[in-house]
Amino acid sequence: MTVGVDEVGRGCLFGPVFAAAVSLTGAADAELTALGLTDSKALSAKRRADLVPHIQAKASAWALGQGSAREIDAHGIRVATELAMLRALQKLPIQPELVLVDGVLPLRLWPGAQRTIVRGDSQEASIAAASVLAKVARDGLMCRLAERFPEYGFERHAGYGTALHRQALITSGPTALHRKSFLTRLFPRDDGLR
Structure with a gap:
């Protein structure tokens, strides 16, 4: 089984990074592509939401994983992203023979075969899904x-x-779910951030 993995939320100031792992057969790949499946960034929120039940129904396997803001702060975004991907892969009912990873960086925590694909979410249906x-x-x-x-x-x-989010941080301060390691780079000590 070949599985595509991708993440979302790496650059956020708040909350976990998410990853998904999806395995598609050739027929499912073609059907989802015909429905307009492509990189999530190229789709509207409505279109993405419309595709979810089709992906879930047609995938031979799929799973989600997360890396928490606390893990991001403790270990860095790359490790937290890898943890999210690994957690998604570990939830699959069968261990993949090959993992297709979106981007240039390999999944260091994955012991099996893998291939990185630059802009994989626009080239491989399983990564797009x-x-x-x-x-x-x-x-x-x-x-x-x-x-x-x-x-x-x-x-x-x-x-x-965003400007709205940064202003809210200045006004209200960070929550426990904000990525403190990201905020220290964004806000110098003397800017009024609580």
């Missing part, structure tokens, strides 16, 4: 967390460092 599942899952979490932390507007920017 993983990017869609991860994006929709993370965005859903951000909308739920927006109810808990309404002053930050997570439903509008998903935790990325």
Whole structure:
């Protein structure tokens, strides 16, 4: 079984990084491509949401994983991303024979065969499907967390460092789910961030 993996949320200031692992047969690959499956960044939120049930139904296997903000702060974003990918891969019912990893960096924690593919989410349907599942899952979490932390507007920017988010950080300070290691680079000590 060949599995594509991708992540979402690496550059966010808030919340976990998500990853998904997806295995598609040739027929499912063609069907999903015909439905418009491509890199999640090239799709509208509605289109991504519409594709999720098709991906879940047609995939021979799929799973999600996360790397927490605490893990990001403790180990760095690359390790946390790898942990998220590894967790997704470990949830699959069968160990993959080959893992297709979006990007240039190999999944160091994966003991099996793998291949990195630059812009893989626009070239391999399994990686594109993983990017869609991860994006929709993370965005859903951000909308739920927006109810808990309404002053930050997570439903509008998903935790990325927009002007709105940066202003909310200055006004309200960081939450326990903010990536403190990212904030120290963004806000010098004397800028008023609590």
